[in-house]
Amino acid sequence: MTHTTLDGTAAHDTGFGELPHLMSLMTGDEKHGPAATSTLDALWVLYDRVLRVSPATAQDPARDRFLLSKGHGPMAYYAVLAAKGFFPTALLPGFGSYDSPLGHHPDRVLVPGAEIGSGSLGHGLPLAVGTALGLRARGLTDPAVWVLIGDAELDEGSNHEAIAYAGAAGLSRLHTLVVDNTSASHGWRGGIASRFEAAGWSAVTVDGRDHEALYAAFTAPHPDRPHAVVARVEAKEYSGEPKPKAAAA
Amino acid sequence: MDTMRERFASVTTQLLDEDPRLAVVLADIGVDGFRSAQERHPGRVVNVGIREQLLVGVGGGLALAGMRPVVHTFASFLVERPFEQVKLDFGHQDVGGVLVSAGGSYDWPAGGFTHMAPGDVALLDSLDGWTVHVPGHPDEADTLLRRAAAAGDDKVYVRLSVQTNGTPRPVDGARFLTVREGTGGVVLAVGPMLDNVLAATEGLDVTVLYATTVRPFDDAALRAAVAGATAADVVIVEPYHEGTSTRHANDALEHVPHRVLGLGVGRRELRRYGQLDEHLAGQGLDARSLRERITGFLAR
Numbered sequence: 001m002t003h004t005t006l007d008g009t010a011a012h013d014t015g016f017g018e019l020p021h022l023m024s025l026m027t028g029d030e031k032h033g034p035a036a037t038s039t040l041d042a043l044w045v046l047y048d049r050v051l052r053v054s055p056a057t058a059q060d061p062a063r064d065r066f067l068l069s070k071g072h073g074p075m076a077y078y079a080v081l082a083a084k085g086f087f088p089t090a091l092l093p094g095f096g097s098y099d100s101p102l103g104h105h106p107d108r109v110l111v112p113g114a115e116i117g118s119g120s121l122g123h124g125l126p127l128a129v130g131t132a133l134g135l136r137a138r139g140l141t142d143p144a145v146w147v148l149i150g151d152a153e154l155d156e157g158s159n160h161e162a163i164a165y166a167g168a169a170g171l172s173r174l175h176t177l178v179v180d181n182t183s184a185s186h187g188w189r190g191g192i193a194s195r196f197e198a199a200g201w202s203a204v205t206v207d208g209r210d211h212e213a214l215y216a217a218f219t220a221p222h223p224d225r226p227h228a229v230v231a232r233v234e235a236k237e238y239s240g241e242p243k244p245k246a247a248a249a
Numbered sequence: 250m251d252t253m254r255e256r257f258a259s260v261t262t263q264l265l266d267e268d269p270r271l272a273v274v275l276a277d278i279g280v281d282g283f284r285s286a287q288e289r290h291p292g293r294v295v296n297v298g299i300r301e302q303l304l305v306g307v308g309g310g311l312a313l314a315g316m317r318p319v320v321h322t323f324a325s326f327l328v329e330r331p332f333e334q335v336k337l338d339f340g341h342q343d344v345g346g347v348l349v350s351a352g353g354s355y356d357w358p359a360g361g362f363t364h365m366a367p368g369d370v371a372l373l374d375s376l377d378g379w380t381v382h383v384p385g386h387p388d389e390a391d392t393l394l395r396r397a398a399a400a401g402d403d404k405v406y407v408r409l410s411v412q413t414n415g416t417p418r419p420v421d422g423a424r425f426l427t428v429r430e431g432t433g434g435v436v437l438a439v440g441p442m443l444d445n446v447l448a449a450t451e452g453l454d455v456t457v458l459y460a461t462t463v464r465p466f467d468d469a470a471l472r473a474a475v476a477g478a479t480a481a482d483v484v485i486v487e488p489y490h491e492g493t494s495t496r497h498a499n500d501a502l503e504h505v506p507h508r509v510l511g512l513g514v515g516r517r518e519l520r521r522y523g524q525l526d527e528h529l530a531g532q533g534l535d536a537r538s539l540r541e542r543i544t545g546f547l548a549r
Contacts, residue, residue, distance in 0.1 A: 061315060065313075107341075108342060108343070109343050115313070116313070116342060117337070117341050117342060120333065120337055122302075123306060123334070123337055123338060125306075126302060126303045126305075126306025126307060126309075126310065126334070126338070127306050127307075127309050127310040127313060127338060127342070128310060129303065129306070129307050129310055130274075130306060130307035130308060130309055130310015130311045130312075130313065130314070130318075131310040131311070131313050131314045132310070132314075133272075133292070133295055133307060133310065133311060133314070134272070134310060134311040134312075134313070134314025134315060134316040135314045136292055137272055137292040137293050137311075137314075137316060138314065138315060138316070140314075157302065158302040158303065158306065158334075161297070161300035161302055161303035162300075162303050162306070164298075164300075165297050165298060165300060165303055168298075
């Protein structure tokens with residue numbers, strides 16, 4: 001099957017198995033550690049089976065929104081966007097370079113398909129709350145709003161302002177995906193899901209590598225309340241910024 | 250006469266009826282003024298509780314969804330506390346909105362320094378593309394709030410205060426007004442500082458300009474005023490940090506040798522309560538102090 005990318009070129013539909021290669025175009029490595037791929041499975045299942053957004057509908061007011069709040073380590077995100085045709089895979093090798101739209105933190109003004117610019121932690125969930133409110137105010141009650149945060153990002157107090165308000169307001173079209181690679185310095189006693197449940201959210205914790213479990217969690221009904229999916233993956237083994245291939249020389 | 254904040258509530262309530270794209274975001278401050286609007290437009294009058302990071306983030310998110318957000322609380326909690334949200338959730342996301350503050354530099358002196366925000370305009374000056382309105386009268390606030398709401402996807406800050414001038418001027422949301430003409434120098438009064446500046450310069454041979462829109466800075470008006478003076482001597486009297494607009498005056502006058510004196514609120518904490526007039530005097534911004542400082546500068 002082929003489809004059309006935003007720049008008009010035809011692209012072959014790419015499967016999950018090709019994502020490591022697309023990531024290697026950015027990193028120079030064919031093998032990626034758990035940190036680089038912590039979001040990969042969840043992102044793939046979302047874009048492949050859940051989100052109603054494509055390059056053709058990327059400007060449609062009624063599209064589903066996906067906000068990548070955890071802007072660190074965006075290689076998996078770029079690989080999925082490229083695989084889904086939002087931009088050509090030819091852009092991937094330029095990752096992090098001066099003339100590339102693909103930075104180590106995404107910029108919505110530069111990256112086709114990116115709903116927000118991120119990098120500073122704790123901005124995506126409040127923006128997602130506002131987006132959900134805005135769509136509802138416009139009468140667009142169908143589109144879903146998704147935001148991806150990390151378990152360490154959850155440390156930021158702004159998230160807790162948003163979680164408490166969204167639960168109280170019953171923002172049923174709001175969804176938070178927490179990718180949990182046990183990187184929060186002090187952990188989350190009682191579990192991450194309990195934070196959301198206490199605030200009135202629906203919440204479920206699943207294996208972040210199990211595509212069927214992710215899909216079931218993403219599509220679980222949650223009438224009258226926002227929904228959180230905690231996707232648990234391997235513990236983070238490396239701390240620091242991603243290393244671009246080109247800058248290594 | 251109603252206050253600027255009361256006018257903000259009545260004008261914005263009317264605009265909510267007229268413009269389906271408009272939405273108001275509050276953080277428990279100013280909620281009473283929007284009761285009727287919230288009943289009519291429950292989806293477009295949002296109170297997030299005492300959560301100022303969320304307040305500004307929700308504003309940015311509403312804009313991402315195609316709305317025109319009007320975000321309101323005290324200046325200290327709108328610009329200073331969530332400053333990174335202002336920087337990123339509007340500027341970096343490349344979306345617009347209207348931030349409407351109350352409280353100014355010392356509207357509630359008995360509340361102390363926690364509720365004073367004399368640095369708000371200087372902070373916004375570190376960001377790109379913000380229009381800044383500083384009305385000096387509720388009628389001017391009315392005009393400027395309407396312009397801000399209708400300004401497409403512009404980023405606009407409206408600084409409301411209980412300090413006001415006795416009469417409104419015909420402000421247009423862009424240009425400085427010439428209130429008095431003279432040849433011995435130019436005094437630029439910003440918003441609520443005008444009455445004290447007019448009293449301070451009574452009988453002096455100076456031009457008095459009046460600014461309620463300070464960003465963008467009306468370079469042409471300042472150049473024209475300076476061209477009519479014997480010396481390019483400029484005094485700027487601002488209701489927030491002293492010197493905030495001095496750089497803009499220097500840029501406007503880069504073609505001519507000039508002197509600029511920036512008067513306003515000092516950085517030093519006075520650690521005083523009391524009344525607004527006492528703080529104006531304490532900052533040297535009452536009419537008598539201003540006259541001394543202005544004449545002293547022009548005589549040098």
